Amino acid sequence: KAGVTQTPRYLIKTRGQQVTLSCSPISGHRSVSWYQQTPGQGLQFLFEYFSETQRNKGNFPGRFSGRQFSNSRSEMNVSTLELGDSALYLCASSLAPGSYNEQFFGPGTRLTVL
């Protein structure tokens, strides 16, 4: 069974631009969560989607948004990019929401903002 895939793997943008990242969960997984990983802040939760609905959102500004499609694929968008948005963005999928459903991470998208 294929793992979580994320595209693109690397992205370079300039301040003020916007970016869209894509995540395809493991087949059969319907819950998708997004995390931001930086050296300074570590791994931080962005948001979670299940059945095309956002179930939970982390403490990030409104410039960060996401959505989920009927096939469980998810996208996240960052508008008006800032230098501090440079990070590894990770997507994780699980069968469904809930503590005992294991989450599996993709390889991430490395975003660099110049």
Add this chain to the structure above:
Amino acid sequence: QQQVKQSPQSLIVQKGGIPIINCAYENTAFDYFPWYQQFPGKGPALLIAIRPDVSEKKEGRFTISFNKSAKQFSLHIMDSQPGDSATYFCAARDGGSRLTFGEGTQLTVNP
């Protein structure tokens, strides 16, 4: 507010040694505690996880010890190998899917 504190930040052991990584949490609503291993350029990979009604769980060379009253849990890696050199993260979940991570421990296992 950091709700899961992890130590040490870095750890160097010799091959065959038993590195121990510790985590402490504050939120008593946490009810699932996974450990992840991350290699450079890769996403975190689930190693082992424990629920608070269990005091110890072993999978292969990896063991989690859990102390509910102290709100602490730890990862032990038996017979460590150079291939175990990676960054390890503890995490906790509170009933939903949101993971709260520790700061990470960079483990180096020397040959």
